[in-house]
Amino acid sequence: MDLFGTLADVVLEMGNLANERQATILPHYKEDGSIVTSTDTEISETLMQTIKKLFPEANIVSEEELSPFNSEAPYTFIIDPIDGTDVYSQGFPGWCISIGILNQNREPVGAMINAPRWGLNYQEGLFLRQDPGGPLLLNNRPFEERSWSDSLEQLAMSSYSARYLPLNRFDGKIRIFGSNILQMISPLVHPLVQGALSTPCFAWDICGAHALLTLQGYEVLYNDGEPFTYTDELLIKRESFKGIIFSGRPKFVKELINLFD
Numbered sequence: 001m002d003l004f005g006t007l008a009d010v011v012l013e014m015g016n017l018a019n020e021r022q023a024t025i026l027p028h029y030k031e032d033g034s035i036v037t038s039t040d041t042e043i044s045e046t047l048m049q050t051i052k053k054l055f056p057e058a059n060i061v062s063e064e065e066l067s068p069f070n071s072e073a074p075y076t077f078i079i080d081p082i083d084g085t086d087v088y089s090q091g092f093p094g095w096c097i098s099i100g101i102l103n104q105n106r107e108p109v110g111a112m113i114n115a116p117r118w119g120l121n122y123q124e125g126l127f128l129r130q131d132p133g134g135p136l137l138l139n140n141r142p143f144e145e146r147s148w149s150d151s152l153e154q155l156a157m158s159s160y161s162a163r164y165l166p167l168n169r170f171d172g173k174i175r176i177f178g179s180n181i182l183q184m185i186s187p188l189v190h191p192l193v194q195g196a197l198s199t200p201c202f203a204w205d206i207c208g209a210h211a212l213l214t215l216q217g218y219e220v221l222y223n224d225g226e227p228f229t230y231t232d233e234l235l236i237k238r239e240s241f242k243g244i245i246f247s248g249r250p251k252f253v254k255e256l257i258n259l260f261d
Contacts, residue, residue: 003054004131007099008112010050012127014043015097015114018082022117027089035085040064043081043097051077061235063204069236075109075132076102076235080181080204087178093117094177100207101132106230108211110134113181126189130215138189145216146191152255156183156190157197164199164244165260184209187248188216195248195256200241203234209247219253221246223260 018039027035044064051060059076060067069076077099082088084095096115103109109132119126119139128143130136136143156175161167167174175193177183180201186193198206210220210228220228223244233239246256 004110004129004134007050007054008129010046011097011099011112011114014046014081015116015125015127018043018088018095018097019116022088022091025089027085035089036064037082037085037089039088040081040085044079047079047081047097047099051079059235061203061238063202066238072104074104076106076230078102078203078207078235080208083181083205083208084177084179092178094179094182096126096179096181098181098204098208100204100209100211102207102211102230103132106235108207108214110215111208111211113185113208113212115179115182118182120189128185128189128212130212136212136216145188148187148191148249149194152194152252152259154193155195155197155256156186156193158183158199158201160199161197165197169259180205181209184220184247185212187218187252188213194252195246197256198245198247200243202238202240203230206241206245213247217250218248219246219250221253221257223257225257 021039025037027037041064044062048060057073059069059073062079080098082095083098088095096113099112101110110130113128116125124139127139154173159176180198184196186196213220246253
């Protein structure tokens with residue numbers, strides 16, 4: 001049985017479900033002021049039950065539900081049922097379903113990102129999948145990276161970025177989509193976006209993109225140059241990370257760290 005293939009089918013199914021419901025969804029507010037919808041909770045429950053059935057020894061870290069954490073588990077699945085719930089609830093296209101996969105050493109080894117209303121054409125959307133030990137697939141075909149610029153021209157970032165950094169130091173274009181996952185993978189899938197900037201958020205807002213980037217040789221570093229890692233604070237205490245994260249090819253990440261130092 002192809003366990004990861006079965007999970008991928010469910011991720012695609014949940015993307016179709018979220019897409020169909022987007023026009024009529026009603027948002028609600030959590031105690032912390034963040035937005036949640038009934039679609040978030042249904043997708044989270046479906047993904048968690050699927051992973052529990054396919055990978056019964058694995059950890060699951062989800063935005064919408066607490067689960068026990070076993071440090072000896074072979075895999076940890078980090079789920080965001082809808083990354084970009086705010087824009088999703090308003091009808092914007094910049095949202096996705098994200099699953100990041102860590103091994104027992106908390107190293108990213110795989111991911112699935114389904115963005116039905118994003119991508120390179122209307123018919124297919126964007127579905128990135130990389131199983132542990134496998135190749136990166138885009139819409140179930142081998143991923144072919146497009147040519148990229150040699151200069152820092154465009155950045156994707158959070159709408160909160162101006163609160164943390166002097167953006168006037170950057171004289172290029174800024175892209176804000178509403179999903180940190182989509183912003184992080186922009187240097188991978190959009191050839192004129194060279195880097196991404198992430199402000200403090202949670203493991204589920206990072207892991208899917210972090211996995212795909214690092215497995216393709218990109219870097220995900222804190223603004224002090226240290227690599228992003230999965231601590232107990234992120235996985236067990238479910239706290240947000242501290243600082244700023246830069247993502248992209250090593251050349252551009254180094255340039256961003258120096259620019260905003």
